[in-house]
Structure formats: C-alpha cells, structure tokens
Amino acid sequence: xxxxxxxxxxxxxxxxVRTALNLKGVDYTYLSVSDIGWDAYREVNPQGLLPxxxxxxxxxxxxxxxxxxxxxxxxxPPLLPDDPVDAAEVRAFAQLIACxxxxxxxxxxxxxxxxxxxxxxxxxxxxxxHWIALGFDSLETMLRSRPRDGDFCFGDRPGMAxxxxxxxxxxxxxxxxxxxxxxxxxxxxxxCRRLPAFRSALPENQPDYPKGRPAG
Ligand SMILES: N[C@@H](CCC(=O)N[C@@H](CS)C(=O)NCC(=O)O)C(=O)O
Numbered sequence: 001x002x003x004x005x006x007x008x009x010x011x012x013x014x015x016x017v018r019t020a021l022n023l024k025g026v027d028y029t030y031l032s033v034s035d036i037g038w039d040a041y042r043e044v045n046p047q048g049l050l051p052x053x054x055x056x057x058x059x060x061x062x063x064x065x066x067x068x069x070x071x072x073x074x075x076x077p078p079l080l081p082d083d084p085v086d087a088a089e090v091r092a093f094a095q096l097i098a099c100x101x102x103x104x105x106x107x108x109x110x111x112x113x114x115x116x117x118x119x120x121x122x123x124x125x126x127x128x129x130h131w132i133a134l135g136f137d138s139l140e141t142m143l144r145s146r147p148r149d150g151d152f153c154f155g156d157r158p159g160m161a162x163x164x165x166x167x168x169x170x171x172x173x174x175x176x177x178x179x180x181x182x183x184x185x186x187x188x189x190x191x192c193r194r195l196p197a198f199r200s201a202l203p204e205n206q207p208d209y210p211k212g213r214p215a216g
Contacts, residue, residue, distance in 0.1 A: 001055055002029070003021075003026065003028040003029070003053060004028065004030075004053070005017060005018065005030055005052075007030060007031070007051045008034060009032070009204070009209040011050040012102065012167035012168065012170065013050065013102065013167075014050050015166070015167040015203070016163040016164055017051050017067060018201035019163050019166070021070065022198075022200055022201055023079075024070060024074040030207060033050060045061045047061045047062070049061065051063055052066075053069070064094075064095075067079065078159070079160040079163070081154065086154070090159060093139065093142055093161040093164070094160050094163070096135060096138060096139060096142075097135065097164040098164060100131075101134075101135035104127075105171070110127075110128070125175065128177070129175065132172045132177045136177075140185055151187075151188070151191035152188055153188050158191075158192055158198070162188060162192050165185065165189065166192045170202075203215075
C-alpha cells in the first residue's frame, strides 16, 4: 500500500508517526504542508491539523489513530507490550502527552492566547511552561515507579511511549522549560536520540527544514 505522510518539519505529532515508520522500516512519501499550502491541506484533512496519512485513496488524521493503523498493519517490531495491563500503562503515558499536554500548547492555542485573549509574550510562555511542568512531573513519577529497568520508557527497546516523549521534550527545550527536575525523562530522551529511527525523524532531518538553520 502506498503511504504518504502529510507533515511539516516541526510537526511534533507527525514526528511520532515518522519515528514509528522508521522503527518499523516502512517506506513512505513525506509531503510538507509548506509545499502544498494549508488550503490544499484542509481539502485533504478537514481537521486542518498535522499529520495525516494517505493510505492508498483514503486519508487518516490524528497521530494516535495513524499509529494504531501502523501497529495493526506492520506489527514488527511491536510498539506495545503483549500484556494488556503493561500495554494500558504505556498508552496512559503516551496519552498524558497527547491529550493533556500537547493540545494545550500547540500553535493555534498560543496564537489564540496572544491575539484573542491579549496575552503578552511572557504570559504565553508562563502558560506553556506551566503545562509542561505539570505533565512532566507526572511522567517522571511514572518512570520512577516502573516495574522494570531499561533505557527506554518501558523496557529495553523503544515503544509507543518513547514516540510521544521525544518530540514533547524537544518542544519543551524550544521554549526553555526547566528540565533539570526530570533526570529520567532526559535519560530516555538521550537513549532514543542515539537511535537512527529517532534521529531521522527529527525536524532538522526533514527535507523542508530551512537550510542553514541550526538544529533544535
Ligand atoms: N491530536 C493531534 C494533534 C495535531 C496537532 O496539534 N498538530 C499541530 C502540529 S504538532 C498542528 O497541526 N498545528 C496547527 C496549528 O496549531 O495551527 C494529533 O495527534 O495528530
């Protein structure tokens, strides 16, 4: 099946999907919204958010739905453990990022705060860092109480939780959030970034990343 990923270099929800495609060794075409424009993209995905995956003639939105499709279609290597409780725990970690952190801080929310709510740059930054800290406090606690050791969120190979964590850490760094209180999060992030599947999904390694701009 031909797969086309609509994304953008800085699209952190898309980075989850790019990493999963790399981990699973699935070929795909990368199409940047900066090449086709937002109006054309909204024709493809009326939700108007990135990413979306074209699967043959059909288009699926929402990174979590796309990841579930990939997991069902390309089961190796698995992104979730076999044990249902272990799998639920991994999903809970990932969904804390996807549902409780990322949506509060994405571009359109920050834009709305600035333009419709008259929030100053400092107030928006305060908002951003507040939700990062609240989320990372919980994630760090979850990592601390893991039943097993390993370099990654849940064990000795990367999975669903790691796909969500790395772009979220990257966003937090972009907004100078304090990561000192999160040694376990930083350790997992470093372990992931050593892997080619994670590295080639980074913004700076996408074809639409502006030439000459430093990474990060
Ligand atoms: N829940 C969605 C989130 C998608 C999302 O918020 N994407 C951001 C980029 S990371 C976006 O398209 N933002 C456009 C905007 O904020 O205007 C998913 O997981 O796919």
